[in-house]
Amino acid sequence: MAATMALPARSSAGSRLRRFVFSQEGILLIAIVVLFVAVGAYNQRFLSANNLSTIFLGNAYIAVAAIGMSMVIVSGNIDVSVGSLIGVLATISGTIAVSGLPLWLAWTLPILAGMAISAVSGWLVAYLRVPSIVVTLGMLSILKGGLISVTEGAWINNLPEGYHLAQLRPLGVPMAVWFMIVLTALAAFWMRYSGFGRSIYAVGGNAEAARLAGIDRARTVFIVFVIHGFFAGVAAILFATQLSVIQSTVPPNLELTVITASVVGGVSILGGTGTVIGSTLAAILIAAIGSSLVFINVSPYWLRAVQGLLILLTVLADLARRRKRARHR
């Protein structure tokens, strides 16, 4: 049921435009434009190339992580360990880079490690039927505690030249932003048109209908977690290579920011709907809000409260929309 709703019906250009404007993606795009114009008018330095670069380069990895998170949430699950996972994978990448091994290993092995770790969570959720919140809550503390006790909080310095993948600028645009755009486009296309992509919606939207349609729920959920591990790995590489030192601790509350991006992007936390284009737009919006607080003289300590409020409002809007739809039926 929910799966078919995500597909717009064929219609005239005018009603298509109207539908886009009122879709989550449309609302987010308008919000981003309004925010940039309003804050830019208040304080022009907000629109300086330097600040825009900071917003996009510094937060592209969150958008990338939110792609995988969106798939997990669409499938009706959640992963609260993604922040710790990114911290662990970034440290693995940095350690490989300073060990003298070829750089391409520092860029690829963490991705494989991410897929392997996430596969463990996925296996527990999919085949042993442990609720994802419990599995990933446990995983959060295992990864976080493990990372700090292995590294003892030491920073990784002396990263070799050429390691900083995210800072490369092909065509003048930071590599991290390229990754964000290309991966979002690929994932959006894949989720919408591939058979497996559709089955993620089916499993999250109506598990029983999915079963009757011959979709293997456990296998789908397991693979979604592995793919999520891939995106966490890429996010970790972008995170690690945008900095000159890697702090061997988990960025605080990163998982909340990633989940916020997915939820505010229109991925229904009830499962079954949402797109990764929305989550990427939401990641940009959240980053822009965070940056704008400084420019409009609001203490950045309010950022987390704003995030919490955003999640709450989006979830309420989602519930209201669902109820309206149910009434129309």
Place this chain on the structure above:
Amino acid sequence: MASAVAAPGHQDRYAGLKRHEVILLFVLIAAIAVLAFRSEQFLTTGNLLNQGRLLVEVGLMALPMTFIIITGGIDLSVGSIMGLCAILLGVFWQKLGLPLGAAIALAILMGALAGFVNGWFITRVGVPPLIMTLATLALYRGLAEGISQARSVRGYPDWFFGLGQGELWGVPTQIWLLLFFFVISAIVLTYTTFGRSLYAIGNNEVAARFSGIPVDRIKIAIYTMSGLMAGLAAWVFVSRVSTTRSDMGTGLELDVITAVVLGGTSIFGGTGTILGTALGVVLIQLLKNGLALSGVKGDGTIVVIGVILILSILLSDLLRRQRGAEH
């Protein structure tokens, strides 16, 4: 799903519960024996009383969490509510100039209000508990950070530390507080209509509703209680560590949920006891302490908690399936 899992009849459920607590008791005794063997400091009255002091905050929050998980819900925001209440306590007293007693009472009330907001949205608007409390996990922590601007409050008068650092009849004061609420919660859960209704809701919410149980009112009550106890825990905590900071209680929801689940409360709802939760709280604190004494650093112990959380769910699932196969 929850109803299918908790299908076994009335009598089997009690047999199973007893078994879980007996197992837990054996594990506890075994853990104490091993730890006593590994470190001489472990099995001393001083150390054990001190560990008792340290587990009170988690213990206070684990009691209403048991109620909530029995109904098939969850509250991820308790750590944040505790942080918010700690900040409010300090701000009410130092910035607003309220008498300290009034500031404490008001901060605890705000905790109850924070819990009420969770419960209200969960029941009246229909937001799933996981999502609602995840949102308020961010929101309440954000409010704590915003209100405090990451500045700590200190300089409390001496009498304020009596609860967190003092002793009563040779036992740390806050342990009496925990024991009091422990007994009350156990009685409420076992002998009152309210307590029995929690099991009914967890086993089959629709059936509970049709049986005339005021499901929504009960749910609002338990989430409010959860906030209230988080506020109380904040008071104990600030009194114990002497200062107020906005990051207090970060990640504490993990300890609380782990203790409850380890205590035999099914994460799918429908089963669980306060005694089990108490054993879970004690076991986790002793493991933390034992590991620290045998040289594992503080962060290493949270790895163990994570592993215990996952293993205890797998184990209880396995036991349940075996029991299902027997019948």
